[in-house]
Amino acid sequence: TQLLEQSPQFLSIQEGENLTVYCNSSSVFSSLQWYRQEPGEGPVLLVTVVTGGEVKKLKRLTFQFGDARKDSSLHITAAQPGDTGLYLCAGGFSGGYNKLIFGAGTRLAVHP
């Protein structure tokens, strides 16, 4: 069974703080995608990482793919209330299998 463990499950912080979300698995993924989801809406793609050790930056968000392509992290610098939402990591496989394995999600609340 392929599992993607995401932590922490909940995070409540003050505006301006930094935070890191982790995704870990025993499986090797060909890609790792991060999504953000608002209540009642579908997940919106933030970034895709495909190379072991890859680091991508999206404004105040930094995404890293582990060297062995089994884990990933999302770091947010100086969080803002607009960052509030559900963050999901999802592992993908190659070989024509368009299937994603999702972590349980991290519900982030940033208070002003």
Added chain:
Amino acid sequence: KAGVTQTPRYLIKTRGQQVTLSCSPISGHRSVSWYQQTPGQGLQFLFEYFSETQRNKGNFPGRFSGRQFSNSRSEMNVSTLELGDSALYLCASSQQGINIQYFGAGTRLSVL
């Protein structure tokens, strides 16, 4: 380019009924995947269709079925609805050979 469109957005059904959900992928995307999202289980893969053929299937009972049409539009059907089928059903589309999935807003199904 228009995103993934799911209809209807909301559905209320009673136990034992059946339901059909529709998904129109991003233009040019030939792969359509379906996911079920519940508070307890998170996002779980249902199945994927490519060129009108089911290519991958998750661990769901046979009451859950789908199909894809020649224009890549897809439908998902759930027969003999159970209370536990209440969930947000998400459709995602991707290009051939690239497992980067873009999600629709989802259909919220409530089974009473």
